[in-house]
Amino acid sequence: MSIFQNEDVPLEALSYIFCTDEYVLILNRQYLHHDTYTDILTFPMSSPGEPIAAEIYISIERVKENALRRKNAFKAELMRVMVHGILHLCGYSDHTPREKRAMRAREDRYLALLSST
Numbered sequence: 001m002s003i004f005q006n007e008d009v010p011l012e013a014l015s016y017i018f019c020t021d022e023y024v025l026i027l028n029r030q031y032l033h034h035d036t037y038t039d040i041l042t043f044p045m046s047s048p049g050e051p052i053a054a055e056i057y058i059s060i061e062r063v064k065e066n067a068l069r070r071k072n073a074f075k076a077e078l079m080r081v082m083v084h085g086i087l088h089l090c091g092y093s094d095h096t097p098r099e100k101r102a103m104r105a106r107e108d109r110y111l112a113l114l115s116s117t
Contacts, residue, residue: 003083003110007090010051014089016082017057024059039063042085056085076111083110 004011021037028034028041039062046053058081067077087106088094094103 003086004052004090006110009090012046012051012053014052014086015055016085017055018060019057021059021061024057024062027057037062039066040081040085042088044089052089054089056082058082058085079111079114080107083107083114 002011024039024041025035025037028036028038031043032041037059039059041057043055043057044052045055058078063078063081064074066072067074070077072080084094084103084107087103087110092099092103092106094100
């Protein structure tokens with residue numbers, strides 16, 4: 001099962017880069033002008049209308065901390081973050097409370113499908 005196929009979004013290439021909080025913070029400051037730690041940054045590299053080519057940067061430190069805080073297993077939290085990045089590439093946003101709820105529901109759906117395969 002491919003989330004991209006299920007969402008009818010063509011994929012060319014996707015790279016996950018697992019790194020530290022500090023590295024993600026540097027990227028967040030440089031490219032998004034946010035001075036905050038985050039677990040994930042998603043960078044589309046393709047032009048609109050072309051198959052998706054992207055890089056997703058994930059702070060392993062932040063994922064570990066979030067897993068502990070949410071009382072989740074590290075692997076489950078990591079999978080959620082990975083799916084979250086894919087959903088951003090498929091056009092979903094999470095800026096408003098309503099969008100966050102919709103994003104979480106879609107994450108839950110895909111995580112359930114992935115765990116059943």
